[in-house]
Amino acid sequence: MIRSANPLAQEPRYELIARVLRENIAAGILPEGFVLLEGPIATVMQTSRVPVQAALRQLLEERLISRFDGRGYLVGRVTAGTVPIRRDIRELDLLIPPMVDDALQTRGTWRHVYDEVEEEVASCQIFGEFRIVETELAEHLGVSRTVVRDVLARLQERGLIRKSAASHWIAGPLTARTVSDKFELRGIVEPAALRLAAPHIRYAEVEDLLERIETDPAITPQEMADALMEHCIAQAPNTALVEMIRSNRLLLSAVDRALIRLGLPPDEDTIEQYQTLLDLISRHPIDSACEYLRDHLSITARRYLARMKIVAVIPEAGAFAPYLSPQ
Amino acid sequence: MIRSANPLAQEPRYELIARVLRENIAAGILPEGFVLLEGPIATVMQTSRVPVQAALRQLLEERLISRFDGRGYLVGRVTAGTVPIRRDIRELDLLIPPMVDDALQTRGTWRHVYDEVEEEVASCQIFGEFRIVETELAEHLGVSRTVVRDVLARLQERGLIRKSAASHWIAGPLTARTVSDKFELRGIVEPAALRLAAPHIRYAEVEDLLERIETDPAITPQEMADALMEHCIAQAPNTALVEMIRSNRLLLSAVDRALIRLGLPPDEDTIEQYQTLLDLISRHPIDSACEYLRDHLSITARRYLARMKIVAVIPEAGAFAPYLSPQ
DNA sequence: ACCTATGTTATACGAAGTACAGTTTATGCG
DNA sequence: CGCATAAACTGTACTTCGTATAACATAGGT
Structure with missing residues (x-):
């Protein structure tokens, strides 16, 4: 009983591929008479040809596709009047469910x-x-x-x-020590990363974010934090730095999510801070944004510790x- | 055929313990008639009692120790006249070879x-x-x-x-990119760590280092870099930060050692830089040392890249x- | 279509730590 | 000195981890 977020992950690749093809035939995206070729399918699915072969064999057994006098398989049953449709499968925009796509991506x-x-x-x-x-x-x-x-x-x-x-x-x-150590580290590296990132930030996206803050009252501080990370900090052209920042935030954000799940209300004014920060990033010299980020982090650290203390005593x-x- | 630096590492604990006891009996440190007790031996060896038991059984089989009418084992053969010597084994200063000690420390x-x-x-x-x-x-x-x-x-x-x-x-x-990314990261975090470490540095040790630079002409830049890391930067009271610095340096210093092995002479004037740096650390406001460290790192980065280029073309x-x- | 390498499972066994019951030794006291 | 009691020690069963090994499915490359 696997509890993975994605239950498809355990299935063999050929199952997933067969499933995709089946669904696309049912949906009519793969029309009757279309010629299915191993290689191109493998390319679309980003895999090797072996599992595609297996999937096709399976569909053949299910009579969803059939062999014909030529390479590949035809969608549907072959009748006398069937004319093979030879087109590049990439043009068809196959329907690939995101779950399946995700499961196909990673091995392991x-x-x-x-x-x-x-x-x-x-x-x-x-x-x-x-x-x-x-x-x-x-x-x-x-x-x-x-x-x-x-x-x-x-x-x-x-x-x-x-x-x-x-x-x-x-x-x-x-411990409080662990948390404040991690926040201290954030205070050192994240402003530095923001400074390096400045020339690479797509400012239109930052403006969109600001727009969302104005209009969407349901926006959460977590979303803001993630957006700030992805659109601004992670744009720094230094993989080592960005990776390091990511791994340092890992524990902190997991605990943060846990706190939310336990019903601790997030701070209202944190959103305002993000608003100010994004504004500084997009419309002012980057140094002021960096400084503000540093301050913001030290405030966040204090609040974070306070919230931890509240929860720790919940029986x-x-x-x-x-x-x-x-x- | 294990190529580990420490061939003792594969042997089970009880073997190592038996070895230590055997050697100490041979050396006369454990005198004839001494009462060997599981618990205390386990304490000395920093392990649990089980492997000590096994070791004692083995020695018993080898007739190096013997049972007697009471708890524990006696060193040597029991004769009518043997008087059990009951003393705390910790007072005996057992001879424990460093290799064995090291092997006892880590499991796996x-x-x-x-x-x-x-x-x-x-x-x-x-x-x-x-x-x-x-x-x-x-x-x-x-x-x-x-x-x-x-x-x-x-x-x-x-x-x-x-x-x-x-x-x-x-x-x-x-790639040059990887290396300069890592050095850029060093330039951000190491000065910051040095600043945090300042109140915790044992300055006497820094003075000793300066002394060594003066007197020992054979001292290498690698030794200096390691000493700086251990005595100064690693003293920062932030585990997350120090760990991160360590892991970031890992690849760089391994490559550095490889370059040395290939016969690339280390820079002479690097030593001078370390001298200046240590001097700043121990006798001046820490900010100046941090700034100098930053500069030093950017110079080191340039030299490092140059050395890499030289070696890369060695056929x-x-x-x-x-x-x-x-x- | 064959060859090679990885991902995973299952199984097995040794090594080491823990807990607890039972026994021996040490210690304090009269 | 003898005795009671606490402390220390051992034996043993049980648990968990570390490693080995064989086997097989999947995948990629030629």
Whole structure:
């Protein structure tokens, strides 16, 4: 029983490809008589030809397609009057469900379960120290210990879990120290990145964001933070720097999401701060934006710590993933 | 055939413990008639009692120790006249070879092979793109694919290798862009860390370093860089920051060592720069040191790139590890 | 279509840590 | 000195992790 966000992730590629073709035939996007060729399909699906072959064989068995006197397969049954339609399949704009597309992109089970585990592991840490047992997690995810160990190794490398003296996996506790260290680091690198990014920011997008703040009252600080990261900071032409910023924010934003889920209302005036910041970025010398970002981060840090303290004393923290046992 | 720097690393703990006890009995540090108790030995060796038990059983089989009417084991053979010596083993100052001590500290084969692989993988990257095949590396190291995959996963997390579209492991190439990105990042975070570290630096050690520069003509820039990192920058009371700096330097210093091995002479005047820097740190306002560090890093970056270019064209780069195949 | 490499599973076993019950040793006290 | 009691130690069962190994499906390349 895999709890991945994407249940399609475990299915073999040929299944996914067969599914896509099936749906496109049903929807009439692939018309009767269309000539299906392995190579072009493989290109469209961004995969190799082997799974396409398998998918086609399967569809043939289902009688959705048929062989004919020539290379490839024809959509539908061949009758005397069928005229093969030979066109580039890319022109047809196949309907590829995003879930399937996502599942086709990444290879590796561990990638599909990783995000979920990361989220749960990160967000439990406000409530103290938790232990993770490999076999339990494996059972929970419905995968083998190999995959679990892969996930755990990466969580360890990314600083979300560690090993106890007894070599057991331990998550947390998230101390005020950890959080303020991470915010301090943000205060150092994010303004610097913003400065480097300045020449590469697409300012039209920033204006759109400002527009959205004005018009959309439901916009959340998390969305703003993500948008700021993607449109401004991540535009810095320094991969090492941007990657580092991302990984440093990982734990913080997971915990933030956990706090929201627990019902802590986000600050109203944070939105205003983002508004000011975006305004500075798009209409003023970048230095002022950098300085403001630094201040904003130190304010955010204080609020973040305050919110953590409130939640930490909630007795009914309750809903941890079953593989997380409090120590 | 494991190529680890420390061949003792593969042996089980009880072997190591038995070895230590054996040597200490032979050396007479553990006198005839001394009462060996599991618990205290476990404490001294920083382990649990189980491997100590195993070690004692082994020594008993070798007749180096014997049981007697009471708890524990006696060193040597029991005769009528033997009087049990009951003393705290910690007072005896057991002889524990550093190699054994090191091997006792870390658990896990992958840790023992990791450093070697990291060094080789990092340093080959000046010469372009290399491929690593899991089974070949496994054979080379004399370990299973499990361990190799663990090592590779961590190398990937640390940004030293990646996967190709075909899901093969690829190291490198180390581009000028990568290097200057990393140096740019250093220029942002290292001065900041130095500033945070200032109140925590043990200035006596800095003075010692300055002294060594004066007196020891054989001192290398690498040693200076490491010393600066450990004594000054790493003293910053922000774990996240220091860890980040460490991981960012990893590739750069591995490549640097590779360049030295290839016979590129290190700069003479770099030493002078470190001298100035340490002088600023210990005797002047920290801001001046931070500024100087920033300048120093940008100079170092330029030189580093120049040295890379020289080496990259050496035809006989030659001596890569056998599991690294150029693409 | 064959060859090679990776991703994953399943299984097995050794090594090491923990918990607990039961025994021995040390210590304090009369 | 003898005894009671606390503290220390051992034996053992149980748990978890580290590694090895074989096997197979999937995928990419030629």
